[in-house]
Amino acid sequence: MSYKIGIDISGGDKSPAEIIKGVLAAHKELDEKIVLLGVKDEIEKELAKHKCSKNEFEIVHAPEKIEMAEAPVTSIRRKKKSSIVIGTRLLRDKKIDAFVSCGNTGAVTCAATLILGLIDGVDRPGIGLAVPTAKGGLSLIIDVGANIDCKPINFLQYGIMASAYCELVLHIDNPKIGLLNIGEEASKGLGVIKNVHKILSASSLNFTGNAEAKDIFSGKCDAIVCDGFTGNIALKAAEAGAETVGKLLMKAMKKGLGGKLALLLAKKNLLEFKKSFDYAEHGGAPLLGVDGIIIIGHGRSNWLAVKNAIRVAVEELSRDLNSEIKRRIHEIGQDSRVREVLTT
Amino acid sequence: MSYKIGIDISGGDKSPAEIIKGVLAAHKELDEKIVLLGVKDEIEKELAKHKCSKNEFEIVHAPEKIEMAEAPVTSIRRKKKSSIVIGTRLLRDKKIDAFVSCGNTGAVTCAATLILGLIDGVDRPGIGLAVPTAKGGLSLIIDVGANIDCKPINFLQYGIMASAYCELVLHIDNPKIGLLNIGEEASKGLGVIKNVHKILSASSLNFTGNAEAKDIFSGKCDAIVCDGFTGNIALKAAEAGAETVGKLLMKAMKKGLGGKLALLLAKKNLLEFKKSFDYAEHGGAPLLGVDGIIIIGHGRSNWLAVKNAIRVAVEELSRDLNSEIKRRIHEIGQDSRVREVLTT
Numbered sequence: 001m002s003y004k005i006g007i008d009i010s011g012g013d014k015s016p017a018e019i020i021k022g023v024l025a026a027h028k029e030l031d032e033k034i035v036l037l038g039v040k041d042e043i044e045k046e047l048a049k050h051k052c053s054k055n056e057f058e059i060v061h062a063p064e065k066i067e068m069a070e071a072p073v074t075s076i077r078r079k080k081k082s083s084i085v086i087g088t089r090l091l092r093d094k095k096i097d098a099f100v101s102c103g104n105t106g107a108v109t110c111a112a113t114l115i116l117g118l119i120d121g122v123d124r125p126g127i128g129l130a131v132p133t134a135k136g137g138l139s140l141i142i143d144v145g146a147n148i149d150c151k152p153i154n155f156l157q158y159g160i161m162a163s164a165y166c167e168l169v170l171h172i173d174n175p176k177i178g179l180l181n182i183g184e185e186a187s188k189g190l191g192v193i194k195n196v197h198k199i200l201s202a203s204s205l206n207f208t209g210n211a212e213a214k215d216i217f218s219g220k221c222d223a224i225v226c227d228g229f230t231g232n233i234a235l236k237a238a239e240a241g242a243e244t245v246g247k248l249l250m251k252a253m254k255k256g257l258g259g260k261l262a263l264l265l266a267k268k269n270l271l272e273f274k275k276s277f278d279y280a281e282h283g284g285a286p287l288l289g290v291d292g293i294i295i296i297g298h299g300r301s302n303w304l305a306v307k308n309a310i311r312v313a314v315e316e317l318s319r320d321l322n323s324e325i326k327r328r329i330h331e332i333g334q335d336s337r338v339r340e341v342l343t344t
Numbered sequence: 345m346s347y348k349i350g351i352d353i354s355g356g357d358k359s360p361a362e363i364i365k366g367v368l369a370a371h372k373e374l375d376e377k378i379v380l381l382g383v384k385d386e387i388e389k390e391l392a393k394h395k396c397s398k399n400e401f402e403i404v405h406a407p408e409k410i411e412m413a414e415a416p417v418t419s420i421r422r423k424k425k426s427s428i429v430i431g432t433r434l435l436r437d438k439k440i441d442a443f444v445s446c447g448n449t450g451a452v453t454c455a456a457t458l459i460l461g462l463i464d465g466v467d468r469p470g471i472g473l474a475v476p477t478a479k480g481g482l483s484l485i486i487d488v489g490a491n492i493d494c495k496p497i498n499f500l501q502y503g504i505m506a507s508a509y510c511e512l513v514l515h516i517d518n519p520k521i522g523l524l525n526i527g528e529e530a531s532k533g534l535g536v537i538k539n540v541h542k543i544l545s546a547s548s549l550n551f552t553g554n555a556e557a558k559d560i561f562s563g564k565c566d567a568i569v570c571d572g573f574t575g576n577i578a579l580k581a582a583e584a585g586a587e588t589v590g591k592l593l594m595k596a597m598k599k600g601l602g603g604k605l606a607l608l609l610a611k612k613n614l615l616e617f618k619k620s621f622d623y624a625e626h627g628g629a630p631l632l633g634v635d636g637i638i639i640i641g642h643g644r645s646n647w648l649a650v651k652n653a654i655r656v657a658v659e660e661l662s663r664d665l666n667s668e669i670k671r672r673i674h675e676i677g678q679d680s681r682v683r684e685v686l687t688t
Binding site: 069071134145148149180182185187189190191212213214215216217218228229230232233234235236237238239240241242243244245246247248249252253254255256258259261262263264265266268269270272 | 413415478489492493524526529531533534535556557558559560561562572573574576577578579580581582583584585586587588589590591592593596597598599600602603605606607608609610612613614616
């Protein structure tokens with residue numbers, strides 16, 4: 001069976017060129033139908049550059065563009081003809097099976113929540129991001145920015161959605177779920193976090209207790225739950241730490257003749273390393289909890305990231321992720337132990 | 345004039361060996377008197393290893409040890425004869441001029457707050473950490489863990505204390521102060537953060553607006569203020585990102601003969617790099633807002649970090665940092681514009 005994946009050609013810092021390149025790469029690899037949403041002329045011009053006929057893809061004209069820095073709610077209210085709003089509507093109307101955008105994260109989240117609505121029983125959506133770990137696998141961190149003001153129930157639901165995602169999409173058995181905190185002891189952290197610790201402990205999740213920021217990369221847990229404010233900052237801080245060290249290290253290394261020679265000798269290894277640690281290799285971030293499959297790509301996504309985001313969307317569809325999330329959210333709602341902790 | 349600096353020999357993962365080594369290094373470089381607090385026998389044994397007479401330093405016997413994982417309040421209540429409690433009391437009683445500890449951060453913060461009290465007008469203490477930036481200078485991030493549940497007034501006071509610290513200790517003119525947030529726009533983030541943005545804008549600080557986690561290293565601001573929960577997680581995430589990339593990069597580089605040769609050639613450069621990026625080079629973290637000079641070293645501090653923490657304490661003393669903080673906190677309390685924003 002082949003799916004219809006809608007992709008936002010107007011979103012992302014490298015739009016439309018890299019987005020179209022990613023679409024063409026996905027088109028070669030996958031059997032799915034890809035629907036292109038954006039400014040028709042721009043899309044056709046870009047396709048022509050690749051000597052690709054405009055008839056090879058379904059194009060949906062979306063004349064308006066939501067810029068990366070625009071305020072989410074206002075932009076989706078004012079720009080009904082933007083690729084983000086039209087794409088989300090097509091998804092709601094089942095004209096497409098999934099929607100992929102590297103555009104304004106807030107606008108995509110907002111459009112999805114308002115137009116698609118949430119999965120039965122889910123209170124807030126969350127953006128999950130799969131991060132490469134030192135052990136070689138991937139670890140999901142959720143939420144990285146959809147919901148900055150989290151209540152304990154939101155953390156529990158993130159845990160459930162993350163667990164389902166890890167099992168179905170990342171193929172991890174009985175995934176270990178951690179709670180982002182400033183120390184490992186249950187007594188650490190803000191009041192709300194201590195409360196969440198109790199709720200997660202009472203749940204049927206494979207909850208392994210508090211995780212520290214270093215565990216985002218350690219592979220100690222398969223998923224780490226947190227509020228969107230903390231998650232977003234942790235992620236950007238980790239990215240910044242990694243980038244700063246990487247850059248300064250390269251700069252320091254090439255000092256002197258010996259250093260320059262060393263860099264030359266290590267070039268192949270360094271390129272391979274860059275690939276293994278590149279977010280682009282691991283696809284986009286699933287927007288979990290909304291009633292439809294939406295993948296949000298990094299604003300800086302290149303063609304490879306776009307291709308992989310499309311691949312992740314297909315994976316979620318083929319495993320019917322949202323039905324499983326719905327089932328598990330319903331189940332936890334019936335769990336008397338969890339209900340008891342939630343009400344005390 | 346020479347100061348008397350008390351140092352906690354029992355605190356830190358590498359205590360007592362590295363702490364004593366750091367003391368000896370500081371003793372060689374600085375004119376100050378160093379008072380050693382810890383288990384007397386242990387200290388004397390360690391000094392003997394360096395063929396150093398026990399009479400060269402004043403030793404204060406502190407038989408109890410607060411472990412790194414102990415709960416702060418309980419531990420300082422129960423262990424009155426710990427180096428942390430005794431050191432803080434000596435500071436209160438003006439028997440020493442500053443106290444340096446690489447021990448349990450929470451216990452040091454707690455002891456300082458309860459025993460020394462806070463500087464007039466300061467509501468909560470904050471731990472500042474000077475981080476090396478890509479521009480080559482240092483940038484202070486405050487709070488990194490003293491006060492996890494922050495009110496807007498705490499952020500303002502962190503800004504004032506950070507500004508004084510940057511000027512007097514880091515020698516930065518008119519330091520730029522940023523507010524840690526998930527985006528640059530004033531409309532971003534949690535309600536409390538938007539409120540803080542207004543207060544800082546109304547103040548006489550050189551407030552440059554929101555800073556993102558990447559700016560911890562970019563050198564865009566000279567100091568970044570945040571609550572202790574977010575600051576602690578951001579810092580550990582950045583450290584984790586940096587360490588993970590550093591390690592994986594080295595591992596990737598040495599693959600094959602060419603790689604091994606490259607590593608050999610680059611060795612000197614890499615060692616120099618490690619030094620420039622090492623927290624140990626930049627000393628301990630000042631605990632700002634308490635009525636006395638306290639420096640908290642990283643639990644993993646080696647001798648160099650210890651020596652530099654002592655150096656930072658001397659710098660704070662010689663610039664009379666706390667009098668300046670007191671003056672500025674009083675001044676901002678008189679500022680009608682700030683008072684207006686605070687009360688609305």
